[in-house]
Amino acid sequence: MNTRLTRTLASVTFALAVLCGLAFLGTAVTHMLDDGAVCVQTNFWHNASLADGFPVGKGVKASSSATRLCQDSPSTGQRAADLGGQLPWLLFGSLTLLLFSRLLKAVLQQGPFTEAVSRRLSVLGWSVAVGTPLAGLVVGWSQSWLVGSMAPLVGSGPSVSGPTVLILAGLAAVIMGKIMREGVRMREDLEGTI
Numbered sequence: 001m002n003t004r005l006t007r008t009l010a011s012v013t014f015a016l017a018v019l020c021g022l023a024f025l026g027t028a029v030t031h032m033l034d035d036g037a038v039c040v041q042t043n044f045w046h047n048a049s050l051a052d053g054f055p056v057g058k059g060v061k062a063s064s065s066a067t068r069l070c071q072d073s074p075s076t077g078q079r080a081a082d083l084g085g086q087l088p089w090l091l092f093g094s095l096t097l098l099l100f101s102r103l104l105k106a107v108l109q110q111g112p113f114t115e116a117v118s119r120r121l122s123v124l125g126w127s128v129a130v131g132t133p134l135a136g137l138v139v140g141w142s143q144s145w146l147v148g149s150m151a152p153l154v155g156s157g158p159s160v161s162g163p164t165v166l167i168l169a170g171l172a173a174v175i176m177g178k179i180m181r182e183g184v185r186m187r188e189d190l191e192g193t194i
Contacts, residue, residue, distance in 0.1 A: 010104035017097035084142025088135035116181035125173030
């Protein structure tokens with residue numbers, strides 16, 4: 001199955017994987033060398049009333065939806081926690097795009113219904129199904145710890161951030177990989193009997 005669309009998509013996904021990898025490395029290096037403030041946003045005070053004198057109409061009550069906390073001259077732990085809020089999704093995206101590119105390369109070389117394609121589809125599915133909550137947990141916990149380090153009243157604890165719906169897409173890819181593997185085995189059995 002060597003179509004122009006598949007070749008183009010394989011090249012584009014590989015280029016995006018490399019780009020995400022470079023963004024991961026660049027963000028890590030530049031952020032650790034930066035000596036500026038570290039900021040984080042929290043919804044802990046999402047129903048807090050705003051100060052009197054806020055310019056709103058008569059009979060209107062204003063409340064805040066998010067609070068932004070910034071720390072000048074942050075500690076190494078705060079800077080690392082700030083990186084933990086950014087880097088996991090870049091790494092996850094880079095690895096997922098690389099696996100998808102390898103899947104498309106296998107489709108180009110061997111065709112869509114082969115053992116290699118079904119195996120790579122299953123690996124891609126498992127990496128998305130496991131990587132999504134893992135990256136979300138690292139990001140959520142990093143942000144929670146960073147907020148807790150700036151405002152001890154809030155505290156910190158495990159939380160998951162990001163699109164957890166990707167877990168379903170990963171599990172669907174795992175199931176499709178298993179279905180394709182069974183289809184390949186059935187085709188090989190039929191070819192052996194004829």
